[in-house]
Amino acid sequence: MPYRSPVADILFSLRAVADLKGMIGQGLAGDLDWQAVNSIVAEAGRFATEEIAPLNRPGDLAGAVYENGAVTTPPGFADVYKRWAEAGWNGVSAPAEFGGMGLPHIVNVACTEIWNGAAMAFALCPLLTEGAIGALKAFGSRELVDIYLPPMVSGRWTGTMNLTEPQAGSDLNAVRTRAERAQDGSYRLFGQKIFITYGEHDMAENIVHLVLARLANAPAGTRGLSLFLAPKFLPNADGSLGARNDLRCASIEHKLGIHGSPTCVMAYGDNEGAKAWLIGEENRGLAAMFVMMNAARLAVGTQGVAIGDRAYQQALGFARERRQGRGPNGGEGMVPIIEHPDVQRMLMTMKANVHAARGICHLTGVSLDLAAHARSESERTAAANRAALLTPIAKAFSTDIGDEAASIGVQVHGGMGYIEETGAAQHMRDSRIAAIYEGANGIHGLDLVQRKLPLEGGETVRREIAFIRKIAGAVADRGGARFGDTAARLAEAAGTLEETTSLTLGWLKTDQASALAGASPYLRLFGLALGGACLAKAGLAAEKLAADGDESELGRVGLARFFAEKLSPAASGLARAIASGDAPLKPYEAILAESA
Numbered sequence: 001m002p003y004r005s006p007v008a009d010i011l012f013s014l015r016a017v018a019d020l021k022g023m024i025g026q027g028l029a030g031d032l033d034w035q036a037v038n039s040i041v042a043e044a045g046r047f048a049t050e051e052i053a054p055l056n057r058p059g060d061l062a063g064a065v066y067e068n069g070a071v072t073t074p075p076g077f078a079d080v081y082k083r084w085a086e087a088g089w090n091g092v093s094a095p096a097e098f099g100g101m102g103l104p105h106i107v108n109v110a111c112t113e114i115w116n117g118a119a120m121a122f123a124l125c126p127l128l129t130e131g132a133i134g135a136l137k138a139f140g141s142r143e144l145v146d147i148y149l150p151p152m153v154s155g156r157w158t159g160t161m162n163l164t165e166p167q168a169g170s171d172l173n174a175v176r177t178r179a180e181r182a183q184d185g186s187y188r189l190f191g192q193k194i195f196i197t198y199g200e201h202d203m204a205e206n207i208v209h210l211v212l213a214r215l216a217n218a219p220a221g222t223r224g225l226s227l228f229l230a231p232k233f234l235p236n237a238d239g240s241l242g243a244r245n246d247l248r249c250a251s252i253e254h255k256l257g258i259h260g261s262p263t264c265v266m267a268y269g270d271n272e273g274a275k276a277w278l279i280g281e282e283n284r285g286l287a288a289m290f291v292m293m294n295a296a297r298l299a300v301g302t303q304g305v306a307i308g309d310r311a312y313q314q315a316l317g318f319a320r321e322r323r324q325g326r327g328p329n330g331g332e333g334m335v336p337i338i339e340h341p342d343v344q345r346m347l348m349t350m351k352a353n354v355h356a357a358r359g360i361c362h363l364t365g366v367s368l369d370l371a372a373h374a375r376s377e378s379e380r381t382a383a384a385n386r387a388a389l390l391t392p393i394a395k396a397f398s399t400d401i402g403d404e405a406a407s408i409g410v411q412v413h414g415g416m417g418y419i420e421e422t423g424a425a426q427h428m429r430d431s432r433i434a435a436i437y438e439g440a441n442g443i444h445g446l447d448l449v450q451r452k453l454p455l456e457g458g459e460t461v462r463r464e465i466a467f468i469r470k471i472a473g474a475v476a477d478r479g480g481a482r483f484g485d486t487a488a489r490l491a492e493a494a495g496t497l498e499e500t501t502s503l504t505l506g507w508l509k510t511d512q513a514s515a516l517a518g519a520s521p522y523l524r525l526f527g528l529a530l531g532g533a534c535l536a537k538a539g540l541a542a543e544k545l546a547a548d549g550d551e552s553e554l555g556r557v558g559l560a561r562f563f564a565e566k567l568s569p570a571a572s573g574l575a576r577a578i579a580s581g582d583a584p585l586k587p588y589e590a591i592l593a594e595s596a
């Protein structure tokens with residue numbers, strides 16, 4: 001079954017879960033209309049299905065190639081990127097004044113899923129450019145913005161994010177790359193960054209590196225980090241490309257997946273120092289970098305959704321074709337494996353988790369838009385806090401389920417899943433990184449528990465739980481028999497989330513270690529409760545359509561029921577595990593000792 005971008009599912013979620021149509025109706029999305037959203041998403045899906053998706057497997061096989069400081073991307077990548085950028089796709093939500101389409105962020109979230117489902121290794125390049133555009137726009141000087149934003153928005157120049165160093169991964173306190181002030185107001189950078197995605201490549205005319213570095217005498221730790229912009233080629237006053245900067249790609253990594261995406265070791269300042277300009281203020285680099293990272297975190301969450309959906313589509317096609325065993329009610333001859341309840345369970349688990357995660361990503365995206373455009377200050381603040389709360393869940397839950405879906409996809413294929421030619425294994429290899437980069441998922445658990453739960457004294461999280469309860473109530477009131485026990489299970493998950501949230505908020509004051517020990521399972525529990533609410537909301541919309549005579553979407557009710565009855569009960573098990581705090585981890589030295 002050839003891959004197709006899930007345009008209809010994305011549109012359904014935008015309308016029924018994120019309520020984008022309602023937002024447009026209230027005039028909160030400029031002059032965008034719903035029909036235009038349909039056209040944009042459909043056209044993105046067409047481009048991705050026809051042009052990008054065919055790059056996926058050959059890109060995996062050929063990989064990016066390094067030679068003498070230059071990187072060649074797999075055949076077809078540069079051509080398709082050029083056409084993609086010329087069609088304007090790089091600037092979906094970028095400001096119109098710099099050549100972008102100026103559309104709401106949520107539309108870009110939808111498109112990001114589409115590009116990544118087609119070929120994640122290809123789509124990573126613009127994903128990082130988008131983050132760099134965001135940071136530059138928010139914190140760059142007028143001069144930098146005028147020089148760099150137009151070619152970055154058009155996609156002629158791409159962007160990178162340079163945080164990681166050998167000794168500084170999750171912990172950026174340890175960043176050592178050095179910055180020196182120059183006479184002319186610019187800076188010089190010296191140091192080495194590792195794992196830099198698309199740090200060097202042949203798809204764009206110039207590469208704009210955003211680099212975290214430390215000035216002499218800066219405070220220790222992250223409070224002494226500044227953010228700099230260092231281009232591969234130094235632009236002339238007229239915007240044309242001038243001399244090559246003193247920075248280079250020293251090598252690229254050989255890795256498990258996303259082979260088409262070069263992961264670069266970058267060397268800054270072999271000679272006189274890489275010429276760079278400050279973004280924002282000295283020693284305030286992390287704040288600027290966070291703008292970039294937050295957009296990128298949601299985008300990486302959509303990668304989990306994207307690859308999970310792609311793995312699901314492929315497994316579904318295989319399960320319809322492959323014949324093995326008798327059907328559950330006996331009969332003669334072998335049946336397609338999709339007739340076996342356990343295979344149905346696997347496929348529905350994949351699909352339900354993907355739709356749940358998509359809903360969470362869409363709620364996060366629309367909250368970012370409302371944080372900027374809602375009418376009142378209090379609504380904008382509430383939306384910004386909601387986006388902050390949901391970002392770690394969108395990132396970590398979605399990438400975890402992306403991984404799981406890809407792994408289940410291999411299982412559905414049986415032995416053929418383990419053979420590279422079917423492509424199921426590639427999804428598993430590609431998806432694995434999404435749970436690691438943009439902050440390892442464990443770090444997002446900590447972010448959720450330590451920074452996000454205390455927002456507004458716990459009010460932000462309480463509003464989210466009330467949102468879940470409200471949907472459970474709506475299913476109880478209006479949902480028909482097709483929903484089965486959805487309302488009860490969803491209310492149960494909301495109750496479990498509420499209790500565990502109170503426990504965790506209490507621990508933050510009295511027992512940090514227990515709060516941290518439960519952070520990752522708590523994030524998963526949150527994803528289960530909120531994801532179930534997203535599916536139920538979509539199911540309610542589908543049932544309303546059916547009441548109006550269109551029964552074509554009723555599968556969404558069944559999906560909500562499957563999630564509520566078969567997946568969300570795991571929430572109570574997670575809650576029990578969280579409740580035992582950090583005691584079972586002790587004494588970890590003895591438990592993990594080789595003699596144990």
Ligand SMILES: Cc1cc2nc3c(=O)[nH]c(=O)nc-3n(C[C@H](O)[C@H](O)[C@H](O)COP(=O)(O)OP(=O)(O)OC[C@H]3O[C@@H](n4cnc5c(N)ncnc54)[C@H](O)[C@@H]3O)c2cc1C
Binds near residue numbers: 162169439440446
């Ligand atoms: C293919 C690829 C592309 C990448 N692209 C980029 C890029 O473009 N730019 C860039 O700057 N970086 C990039 N990275 C780096 C990536 O962001 C880091 O690998 C990631 O942040 C994790 O850091 P680390 O590898 O040092 O792992 P570590 O920080 O060493 O973490 C190892 C494990 O320990 C856990 N851990 C660490 N600290 C804590 C803590 N305080 N509490 C609990 N658990 C903890 C982590 O969750 C993880 O499971 C990329 C990496 C890869 C592999």
